[in-house]
Amino acid sequence: MASSEASIPPNARHHIEQLNNYYKTTEGADLFDGKPLFWGRLDGFEKPEQKLLMTIILDAYNRILTQMQNETEDADVQNKLIKVKEYLDKLKLHYFSDKHNKLKTQASEVMALKETDPLVQRKALFELIKVYHEADNLKDTSVQTHRSRRQAKGSRKHRSKS
Numbered sequence: 001m002a003s004s005e006a007s008i009p010p011n012a013r014h015h016i017e018q019l020n021n022y023y024k025t026t027e028g029a030d031l032f033d034g035k036p037l038f039w040g041r042l043d044g045f046e047k048p049e050q051k052l053l054m055t056i057i058l059d060a061y062n063r064i065l066t067q068m069q070n071e072t073e074d075a076d077v078q079n080k081l082i083k084v085k086e087y088l089d090k091l092k093l094h095y096f097s098d099k100h101n102k103l104k105t106q107a108s109e110v111m112a113l114k115e116t117d118p119l120v121q122r123k124a125l126f127e128l129i130k131v132y133h134e135a136d137n138l139k140d141t142s143v144q145t146h147r148s149r150r151q152a153k154g155s156r157k158h159r160s161k162s
Helices: 010-022 047-071 075-095 098-111 118-138 141-161
Strands: none
Touching: 010 075, 047 075, 047 098
């Protein structure tokens, strides 16, 4: 058993395995189309970014499991779905700060802005210089350093050919 799987509480694992059996998740080619829903999405991100993305993923699981709970009439399955959601809520509560929820809320609000609204357009334009300045201060300096080295390397090659 992988160490990541070892951290799952035994009762949670048991409920998840029973739900997998009930929903027959090991059957059907459509499930294995080579495009996982969540697995691998954290790759290439730093720890703080991974934590933020994980809170979004856990929220998505909560919505999916709630939908499944509403769709089934089997009381035992409903109870298992509720229990799994409780385990996910505990995990989220203990390992991810409230700051991530605030970030997610901020991101949702920005994504929901109506770009066709004239007031939104005017406010955005009014704030653009400040936002541009903040974005410039936050840019990834490793990208700039790499670009500078590449440009310096190119200019040395150019001088040596002369």
